[in-house]
Amino acid sequence: MSKTVYIRLRHRIQSVPETSLVLADLAQIAGAENHPDLGNLKIHDVTASDRTVVVIDVMEVIRRIQQVMPGAEIQTIGPSQTVVEIVYERKKRKLVYLVAVWFLLFIGAAMAIINFHEDVSMQAVHQKLFYMLTGKKDSDPLLLQIPYSIGLGLGMILFFNHVFKKRINEEPSPLEVEMFKYQMDLDQYAAMNENKESVKKLDDH
Known part of the structure; x- marks a missing residue:
């Protein structure tokens, strides 16, 4: 048997x-x-x-x-x-490279947010909201702009579900989901192209 x-x-x-x-x-x-x-x-x-x-x-x-x-x-x-x-042994990255990359990402993210707010005229929206709530005109309504800026940062933290390396809850962030999909596509590509058993040329016997 x-x-x-x-x-x-x-x-x-x-x-x-x-x-x-x-x-x-x-x-x-x-x-x-x-x-x-x-x-x-x-x-x-x-x-x-x-x-x-x-x-x-x-x-x-x-x-x-x-x-x-x-x-x-x-x-x-x-x-x-x-x-x-x-996985090969990774070389230790120099601190200057880490600071340079962090600085570039910070400037890039800041410029993206600024350009978005300029496109949608966010300052004009805040001025109008401030006038509707208080009946006063103010070119720099900090009473709205400061809480909005804080809320924007908190919203990004909740969106990515991380505070530095600590996860807020068990729910995956949209970035993690997209990274997972990307990894699955890479694995599928490798399985189709790197697998010698599944690839056979016409002249193979």
């Missing part, structure tokens, strides 16, 4: 160069109680030639399992590829 092994490949993992990826790194395993060393089965050696991304196909995983468990029935659940991101 053949034994059934269930594997579920992880969608994405991270690895460092010059390491060996075993089955337990790439997938969740069930039904291999009679073969406890199956999780230590080597699937791929990460080398410098892999560069930054390598895709492990489920067919390669199945072939490796069949080599050590010839009579096993293998059932796969979930994704058919695992995207392995190879």
